[in-house]
Amino acid sequence: MPTSLRVNGQLRNIASPTDTPLLWVLRDELQLTGAKFGCGMGMCGACTVHVAGKAVRACITPLGSVRGAVTTIEGLSPDGSHPVQRAWMAEDVPQCGYCQTGQIMAAAAFLAAHPKATEEQVVQELEGNLCRCGTYVRIRAAVRRVVAGSKAAGAKA
Amino acid sequence: MSATRRDFLRIAATATGGLLVSWGQDPFQPNPYVRIDPDGTIHIWCKQPEIGQGVKTSLPMIVAEELDADWQRVRVVQADLDRKYGGQGSGGSDSVTSEWMVHRQAGAAARAVLVEAAARRWSVPAGECDTRESVVTHRGSGRKLGYGELAAEAARLTPPEKPALKKREDFRLIGTRVPGPDLREVVTGRAGFGLDVRRPGMLYAVIEKCPVHAGKVASVDDAAARAHPGVRHVVTIEGMPNPTHLMPGVAVVADSTWAAMQGRKKLKVTWQEGEGGAESSAALETRAKELLANPASATLLAHTGDVDAALAGASKVIEAEYQVPFLAHACMEPVNCVAEFKDGRCEIWGPMQMPGTARQVVAQRLGIPPANVTVHMTRMGGGFGRRLLADYVVEAAVLAQQTGKPVQVVSTREDDLRHDYYRPHSFHRLRAGLDAAGKIVAWDHHAAGASRNAYRLDQRPAHLTEIYGMFTANNAALKQQVEMDMQPMRIANCRARYSHLQTAVPTGAWRAPSHNVLGFVIESFLDEIAHAGGRSPFDVRSDIYGTAADFPFHSDYAAPYDPARLRRVVSMAMEKANWGRALPAGWGRGVAAHFTFGSYAAEVAEVSVIAGKLKVHRIVAAVDCGQVVNRSGVEAQTQGGVLDGLSMALYGEITIDRGRTVQGNFGDYRLLRIPDAPAVDVHIVESSEAPTGFGEIALPPCAGALANAIFAATGKRIRRLPVRLS
Numbered sequence: 052m053p054t055s056l057r058v059n060g061q062l063r064n065i066a067s068p069t070d071t072p073l074l075w076v077l078r079d080e081l082q083l084t085g086a087k088f089g090c091g092m093g094m095c096g097a098c099t100v101h102v103a104g105k106a107v108r109a110c111i112t113p114l115g116s117v118r119g120a121v122t123t124i125e126g127l128s129p130d131g132s133h134p135v136q137r138a139w140m141a142e143d144v145p146q147c148g149y150c151q152t153g154q155i156m157a158a159a160a161f162l163a164a165h166p167k168a169t170e171e172q173v174v175q176e177l178e179g180n181l182c183r184c185g186t187y188v189r190i191r192a193a194v195r196r197v198v199a200g201s202k203a204a205g206a207k208a
Numbered sequence: 209m210s211a212t213r214r215d216f217l218r219i220a221a222t223a224t225g226g227l228l229v230s231w232g233q234d235p236f237q238p239n240p241y242v243r244i245d246p247d248g249t250i251h252i253w254c255k256q257p258e259i260g261q262g263v264k265t266s267l268p269m270i271v272a273e274e275l276d277a278d279w280q281r282v283r284v285v286q287a288d289l290d291r292k293y294g295g296q297g298s299g300g301s302d303s304v305t306s307e308w309m310v311h312r313q314a315g316a317a318a319r320a321v322l323v324e325a326a327a328r329r330w331s332v333p334a335g336e337c338d339t340r341e342s343v344v345t346h347r348g349s350g351r352k353l354g355y356g357e358l359a360a361e362a363a364r365l366t367p368p369e370k371p372a373l374k375k376r377e378d379f380r381l382i383g384t385r386v387p388g389p390d391l392r393e394v395v396t397g398r399a400g401f402g403l404d405v406r407r408p409g410m411l412y413a414v415i416e417k418c419p420v421h422a423g424k425v426a427s428v429d430d431a432a433a434r435a436h437p438g439v440r441h442v443v444t445i446e447g448m449p450n451p452t453h454l455m456p457g458v459a460v461v462a463d464s465t466w467a468a469m470q471g472r473k474k475l476k477v478t479w480q481e482g483e484g485g486a487e488s489s490a491a492l493e494t495r496a497k498e499l500l501a502n503p504a505s506a507t508l509l510a511h512t513g514d515v516d517a518a519l520a521g522a523s524k525v526i527e528a529e530y531q532v533p534f535l536a537h538a539c540m541e542p543v544n545c546v547a548e549f550k551d552g553r554c555e556i557w558g559p560m561q562m563p564g565t566a567r568q569v570v571a572q573r574l575g576i577p578p579a580n581v582t583v584h585m586t587r588m589g590g591g592f593g594r595r596l597l598a599d600y601v602v603e604a605a606v607l608a609q610q611t612g613k614p615v616q617v618v619s620t621r622e623d624d625l626r627h628d629y630y631r632p633h634s635f636h637r638l639r640a641g642l643d644a645a646g647k648i649v650a651w652d653h654h655a656a657g658a659s660r661n662a663y664r665l666d667q668r669p670a671h672l673t674e675i676y677g678m679f680t681a682n683n684a685a686l687k688q689q690v691e692m693d694m695q696p697m698r699i700a701n702c703r704a705r706y707s708h709l710q711t712a713v714p715t716g717a718w719r720a721p722s723h724n725v726l727g728f729v730i731e732s733f734l735d736e737i738a739h740a741g742g743r744s745p746f747d748v749r750s751d752i753y754g755t756a757a758d759f760p761f762h763s764d765y766a767a768p769y770d771p772a773r774l775r776r777v778v779s780m781a782m783e784k785a786n787w788g789r790a791l792p793a794g795w796g797r798g799v800a801a802h803f804t805f806g807s808y809a810a811e812v813a814e815v816s817v818i819a820g821k822l823k824v825h826r827i828v829a830a831v832d833c834g835q836v837v838n839r840s841g842v843e844a845q846t847q848g849g850v851l852d853g854l855s856m857a858l859y860g861e862i863t864i865d866r867g868r869t870v871q872g873n874f875g876d877y878r879l880l881r882i883p884d885a886p887a888v889d890v891h892i893v894e895s896s897e898a899p900t901g902f903g904e905i906a907l908p909p910c911a912g913a914l915a916n917a918i919f920a921a922t923g924k925r926i927r928r929l930p931v932r933l934s
Contacts, residue, residue: 067464067466071464071466072466075464075465075466078465079412079464079465079466080464082406083397084397084401084403084406085396085397085398086397087401087403087540087541087589088403088465088542088618089540089541089542089621090621090873090874091620091621091622092621092874092875094873094874094875095540095621095874097540123397124395124396124397125396125398127396128396130396131392131395136395136396140387140392140395143385143387143388143840143844144395145260145388145391145394145395146260146261146262146844146845146848147260147539147540147541147587147588147589147590147591148260148388148390148394148399148401148587148589149401149539149540149541149589149590150540150589151394151395152394152395152397155395174882174883175883177882178881178882178883180882181540181874181879181881182540182882183538183539183540183590183592183852183879184260184540184590184848184852185847185848185849185850185851185852185855185880185885186844186847186848187847187851187880187882188847188851188885188888189844189847190882191882
């Protein structure tokens with residue numbers, strides 16, 4: 052039974068069985084490889100994407116349970132211009148880089164829902180995203196940069 | 209080394225009017241190194257694979273510096289495996305150390321012909337021309353020509369035998385902060401890791417392996433698995449004699465990763481478990497203690513002076529036993545690889561630290577010449593030593609050959625943790641004799657541990673790479689080992705012994721092999737000695753660091769040891785951490801230092817233990833890797849190495865029960881998470897010494913600094929990792 056799914060603004064027909072985790076639908080069927088496989092149990096956050104604007108672990112989200120539009124890192128911004136991506140680049144965060152798309156998607160969803168969040172609140176939210184290279188110091192710096200940027204934008208408005 | 213390599217630098221024209229700098233070994237075969245296009249774009253190939261250590265930034269920076277290239281116009285290209293590049297691989301923090309001069313010469317040679325081309329065009333002496341950001345300028349007239357405009361003419365010239373290299377004070381790029389060339393690709397999800405490789409018609413595979421280490425497949429009932437929708441093949445894989453080349457298992461190959469995973473659940477495999485089923489962490493500990501109780505049976509690695517007499521005559525003898533567990537690599541990107549097999553040739557795409565090993569073992573297993581194996585190196589989601597081995601590459605190659613289709617093989621996290629090649633479990637008995645002033649007069653170290661050399665049937669001694677980091681001064685018999693690496697110690701009476709702890713549990717290299725153990729064991733024991741003798745942690749260390757003359761050995765692999773540099777990082781870390789300044793009750797500081805692969809690191813941990821709860825507040829690190837190439841990279845590797853070391857010390861432990869690895873995912877194999885990550889203050893020694901590698905250097909001292917800080921805070925000595933307070 053074919054399913055259709057809105058992914059990064061496009062309606063896509065999906066052939067995968069409905070019990071297939073969204074991660075493998077994205078990666079194997081739609082060739083969107085920005086969401087990463089890390090644990091298959093929702094414990095590392097490397098597969099984080101947005102469903103209806105909320106961060107979900109795509110590796111434990113069956114296709115059949117997806118309600119709402121899906122945004123992956125490929126759809127967060129066309130060119131890396133999302134404030135979170137810009138902050139990640141400004142701080143030269145990645146080492147191996149594998150977990151970073153999940154980190155960025157988790158931070159972006161939380162900040163969209165909590166535009167006045169503090170650095171500490173964002174860091175607590177990122178507890179679910181593992182980084183084996185130990186880029187946490189720079190992730191924190193990037194979060195600080197985003198939070199400061201949204202404060203400045205708020206002050207102007 | 210560098211002089212002979214220089215001989216094979218060549219300049220040639222490209223078909224499109226550009227300039228190509230090539231480098232090769234005798235007999236010379238051109239290989240792309242640097243290409244300057246007529247539009248001024250400069251391509252620089254990075255011969256080494258990127259695992260997150262930043263080599264794809266640092267090596268091209270070295271070329272670009274001597275070339276005086278406009279970095280904004282530089283495009284970095286990951287080279288494929290090609291014999292013409294010489295050795296390719298990422299291990300031992302070796303890339304910058306060994307490539308520094310060759311890369312400088314390549315850049316300088318290209319710069320020289322570009323200057324010469326401009327000088328001829330203007331009919332002026334080359335000496336009157338300067339270069340900056342891809343432009344040649346004639347000083348007298350102010351005329352300028354871009355590199356792109358000069359490329360075609362420059363390509364017809366012969367580069368000088370010995371191109372002039374820049375003076376350190378003229379560096380513009382080296383020593384600055386340069387972000388990774390793939391930064392935008394990484395944050396937009398476009399950077400291609402191994403698992404992101406897609407080939408037309410590709411199938412996906414997962415492999416069921418015997419839960420008991422060293423077990424084999426006895427029989428398979430695969431009917432239900434084959435009937436699962438999407439499953440195309442079930443393939444039984446025979447292992448190779450060296451289990452780091454290929455482990456036995458049953459592969460399920462399907463149209464999608466998910467179908468392969470689901471089909472695999474329907475396999476009914478009968479295993480031949482072998483003798484490994486009796487193995488356990490408790491049994492290993494019992495056997496290790498028996499070995500330590502019988503030092504006469506150990507291999508004597510070194511003995512200077514007379515340790516027994518010195519211990520007998522010492523004012524005080526300190527004695528302690530330490531142990532460290534097996535550790536998994538747990539790269540965020542589980543091991544995986546893609547292979548295609550057609551007409552006797554195999555093509556491979558994957559994350560590999562040692563692509564040359566992969567080619568060799570694939571050729572051996574498939575029965576084809578190595579020249580028929582093409583290897584493309586992808587970006588890697590971490591390596592930490594796991595991807596030095598090629599077992600997963602061979603798995604993909606075998607499946608491609610058997611199915612006739614491109615195949616991507618992937619480990620689940622459970623496979624990755626349960627069938628890893630672990631950092632060896634090891635046990636250490638140390639004794640030190642102190643004189644009346646608290647100075648060390650005797651040192652006796654007996655280690656018992658699993659050995660990766662023995663596991664992979666290597667001819668080299670079992671101890672080598674497990675405790676090879678520990679050597680005494682002026683022991684010529686150890687020259688060869690010292691050349692590989694050393695933990696310098698000048699103690700008049702010093703003995704090192706090793707007992708091999710035989711086990712079927714797989715073992716391999718784990719970031720900073722041996723150093724990641726000794727940075728905890730030796731540095732903790734030195735702290736015990738300092739407390740017992742009432743001496744400062746700096747003085748106790750400084751006494752045994754010796755002088756450069758005590759350690760006359762050096763090689764191309766590791767820069768000579770300079771004790772003054774080790775002393776400097778220790779004092780720098782202590783000073784920056786306000787060592788000696790009072791802390792609140794329940795707080796403590798600890799220091800540790802280590803010399804690894806030619807670079808130096810010292811760290812001070814600041815912790816509190818309040819109501820039984822440990823909190824690591826900050827780690828202050830002082831590091832010396834000679835001339836800094838990429839400041840952002842050295843800083844990142846210090847932060848990352850420290851946090852990796854902390855994660856290992858706080859949580860890292862693989863245990864064995866009934867021959868099986870107990871831990872299966874990040875729930876029971878914990879890694880440090882961001883709320884628990886302390887601040888890391890990085891202090892880099894400004895140095896004009898030749899640069900040395902930095903991928904592993906900051907890790908070893910962290911566990912020692914942490915354990916010593918916990919002692920300062922609580923009076924409890926941590927002698928076993930991971931840290932447990934109760």
